Amino acid sequence: MSTTKFTEDHEWLRVEGDVATVGITGYAQNALGDIVFVQLPDVGASFAAGDEAAVIESVKAAGELKMPLAGTVVEVNAALAEAPATVNEDPLGAGWFIRIRLDDPSALSGLLDQPAYDALTA
Template identity: 90%
Template sequence: MSTLKFTEDHEWLRVEGGVATVGITDYAQNALGDIVFVQLPEVDAHFAAGDEAAVIESVKAAGELKMPLAGTVVEVNTALADAPATVNEDPLGAGWFIRIRLDDPAAVSGLLEQAAYDKLTA
């Protein structure tokens, strides 16, 4: 079973087993505007929670995907190189950025549930 969690920095995680798919929320993509470039990390790169894991450039601003939890990148969404607007079109689906093997899967419990994230962005 997958679980969707959120961070206060507007990232989402869908956790399945010890692997999390990570992207930015609809709120974040809307705030950034039309995304024109995404720079993803290398597979096997390890990040601590809070580290910048990817660069996002839009017509309005530059931003970053912060690593929500510590882990190692096991897959990147290479389709974003040619179609970065996918993040705008489907931020919680095809617009995912990376998949990470979590150092501590139990740390997911410290992230926000949907209702708490909705309150944050209301």
């Protein structure tokens, strides 16, 4: 069973075991506008929580995907290189950025659940 968590920086994580798929929320992609470029990290790269893991450029602004929890990249969504607008079209699905193996899965308890995230963005 997967669990979805959110950060106050508008990233989402869908967790299965000790691997999390990470992307930005609909709220974040809407704020950025039409996304035209995504730079993803290398598979095998390790990050601490809060580190910049990916670069996002849109017609309005540049932003970043911050690492929600410490971990190591095990997969990247290479399709975003050719179709960065997928993030706008399906931010919680096909527009995912990276999959990470979590250093400490218990750290998930510090993230927001859906009702808390909804309250944050209301």
